[in-house]
Amino acid sequence: MAEKKKAKTGETYSHNFQAEVAKLLHLMVHSVYSDRDVFLRELISNAADALDKLRYEAIAKPELLAGAPDLAITITPDKAAKTLTVADNGIGMSEQELIDNLGTIAKSGTQAFMEQAKDDKDKGGIHLIGQFGVGFYSSFMVAHKVEVTSRKAGTDEAFAWSSDGTGTFTVASVKPEAAPLRGTSIVLHLKEDALEFLEDWKIEEVVRAYSDHIAHPIRLAAGTETTRQINAASAIWTRAKTDITPDQYKEFFGHITGAYSDPALTLHYKAEGRNEYTVLLFVPGEKPFDLYDPERRGRQKLYVRRVFITSDAELLPPYLRFVRGVIDSEDMPLNISREMLQHNPQVAAIRKAVTNKVLAELKKCFETEPEKAAKIWDAFGPVIKEGLYEDMERRDQLFEIARFNTTKREGVTLKDYIADLKANQTAIYYLTAEDAAKAKASPQLEGFRARGIEVLLLTDAVDSFWVRMALGFDGKPFKSVTQGAADLDLIPLVEEAPKSDADEGATATLIALIKQTLGDQVGDVRKSARLTDSPVCLVASDQGLDRTLEKLLARQGTTDVKVTAPILEINAGHALIKALAETAKKSGASAELGDASGLLLDLARVMDGERVADPAKFAGSVSALMQKAYS
Numbered sequence: 001m002a003e004k005k006k007a008k009t010g011e012t013y014s015h016n017f018q019a020e021v022a023k024l025l026h027l028m029v030h031s032v033y034s035d036r037d038v039f040l041r042e043l044i045s046n047a048a049d050a051l052d053k054l055r056y057e058a059i060a061k062p063e064l065l066a067g068a069p070d071l072a073i074t075i076t077p078d079k080a081a082k083t084l085t086v087a088d089n090g091i092g093m094s095e096q097e098l099i100d101n102l103g104t105i106a107k108s109g110t111q112a113f114m115e116q117a118k119d120d121k122d123k124g125g126i127h128l129i130g131q132f133g134v135g136f137y138s139s140f141m142v143a144h145k146v147e148v149t150s151r152k153a154g155t156d157e158a159f160a161w162s163s164d165g166t167g168t169f170t171v172a173s174v175k176p177e178a179a180p181l182r183g184t185s186i187v188l189h190l191k192e193d194a195l196e197f198l199e200d201w202k203i204e205e206v207v208r209a210y211s212d213h214i215a216h217p218i219r220l221a222a223g224t225e226t227t228r229q230i231n232a233a234s235a236i237w238t239r240a241k242t243d244i245t246p247d248q249y250k251e252f253f254g255h256i257t258g259a260y261s262d263p264a265l266t267l268h269y270k271a272e273g274r275n276e277y278t279v280l281l282f283v284p285g286e287k288p289f290d291l292y293d294p295e296r297r298g299r300q301k302l303y304v305r306r307v308f309i310t311s312d313a314e315l316l317p318p319y320l321r322f323v324r325g326v327i328d329s330e331d332m333p334l335n336i337s338r339e340m341l342q343h344n345p346q347v348a349a350i351r352k353a354v355t356n357k358v359l360a361e362l363k364k365c366f367e368t369e370p371e372k373a374a375k376i377w378d379a380f381g382p383v384i385k386e387g388l389y390e391d392m393e394r395r396d397q398l399f400e401i402a403r404f405n406t407t408k409r410e411g412v413t414l415k416d417y418i419a420d421l422k423a424n425q426t427a428i429y430y431l432t433a434e435d436a437a438k439a440k441a442s443p444q445l446e447g448f449r450a451r452g453i454e455v456l457l458l459t460d461a462v463d464s465f466w467v468r469m470a471l472g473f474d475g476k477p478f479k480s481v482t483q484g485a486a487d488l489d490l491i492p493l494v495e496e497a498p499k500s501d502a503d504e505g506a507t508a509t510l511i512a513l514i515k516q517t518l519g520d521q522v523g524d525v526r527k528s529a530r531l532t533d534s535p536v537c538l539v540a541s542d543q544g545l546d547r548t549l550e551k552l553l554a555r556q557g558t559t560d561v562k563v564t565a566p567i568l569e570i571n572a573g574h575a576l577i578k579a580l581a582e583t584a585k586k587s588g589a590s591a592e593l594g595d596a597s598g599l600l601l602d603l604a605r606v607m608d609g610e611r612v613a614d615p616a617k618f619a620g621s622v623s624a625l626m627q628k629a630y631s
């Protein structure tokens, strides 16, 4: 927890960095990354955020702007002192905020960042810095000491934070005359190998590359009196599409997401009519680290007439949370409070229209650019599929986008699937499993393969949920191949199978005996229509849950899920089953058949990737059998 001490004028308190922050700083201080320019982008980005926050607060309290209504970021290199200062006259930080924000409260994701940075030595993890929100600490890549002086807007107290990036930092109260009128000034005492950041050309190069679009002026101090603006300072989304180069879009995308890659899709348009607003949204080309972090859901920024309002307006549904960017409304009131946004009908109308637009753009891209589509689906498919149960209204739209791997092909749509239905096939068959290899090896698929029936292989956790709720597609219900009766008799085999010479009576006797032996370990024992090669398999009953979902919920500790006993299906045409059936017919119940029944059940479990019920007993039975075979 942050320490609650208050420094009086002239007093200095020392604080320990939180352990996670200290580790992160260690990484920064000892970094050998070549691409250190990013620190400046991060500091400018923080400064711009501070200006945005002030502008928003000043709508209700214009007096906050008193004395310096002109909002700007100023960069001052000082070659003699070997310092680089980045200052803003934004919202500023109180003493407690300095302590919390710059030292004692690690951002969610800090741990994840360090783990990934460790595993990602080649890229140095550097491209992750912005994404993980560890921006400020990147100063220590170039500085051996950092001093932050800040005065919160509307207060007359100012405080100075200082650290060399090892275990501790200090916070002291400073005399108002030694502090900026408002906002934050960050002084970096540069390391000897980072002195190039004192050169005007270097600073301009970095600003042009990463921060040109920042909507506030960025000024470079030349000498003590003069400054000159070094960025375009116009909100990129307000410019005509034809005036924006792909590099400029990429730079803005980098600012919004922290990524250094190209966006996969860029949507830039102006909506006119009842609501007027501009949209600049991106679908990233890579999966961000926090895609599944529930705290970081919607991340689209809402502006009203160029004034930043909030990132929490949920402008898109959670299943499109990977789409990042800006929506700038022309007609919403500027003084709308963040709380009011939730029930604002204009926000609801924008959400609806923009969601449809994003889905339409995805659909268009998926139809015309298969390679890009595969990449996007690979990164975000599991998230988009959440929409299949969260957004029933758009389920059909989502089904048009969704891509599936099947027993026959990769990346097919449901429309493709329907086009390949076999004669008399009335359902869309699927198999849920933990991964593709396990799915493909499932014995339950044999009868479907023998009939040339394509089966969707659903291997994302989310699949088990939507597939139960979706009613079907194009009038065909979804049906699990591991659940219920297989109903395959009406669908012809690809190759005519030799007529079964299984003794019906003997099989029935065997089934009755196995059922008796296994008792309530199984829900039923029956002859299988879905097996052709394997002797046995397990399936779920029609009423219960799919077996994969059942296992998934049990693993998650969902307590109200009752794991139901599975149904054991046997392949009457398999040599092993035929031999057992003969034995059953001749000698009825015997210890040998009892053992075999247990082994058959264990065999089916193993094929499903499960553990056997009693490993010692299983091992005993198998070795007894082997002994018999080899002696």
Ligand SMILES: Nc1ncnc2c1ncn2[C@@H]1O[C@H](COP(=O)(O)OP(=O)(O)OP(=O)(O)O)[C@@H](O)[C@H]1O
Binding pocket: 042, 046, 047, 050, 088, 090, 091, 092, 093, 101, 102, 130, 131, 132, 133, 134, 135, 136, 137, 184
């Ligand atoms: N110039 C500044 N003015 C006011 N507050 C600042 C400034 N720089 C940093 N802060 C505060 O310190 C916090 C931590 O900054 P840091 O760069 O480490 O992460 P961040 O910018 O919040 O991360 P993210 O990129 O995820 O938003 C910021 O959220 C902000 O509250």
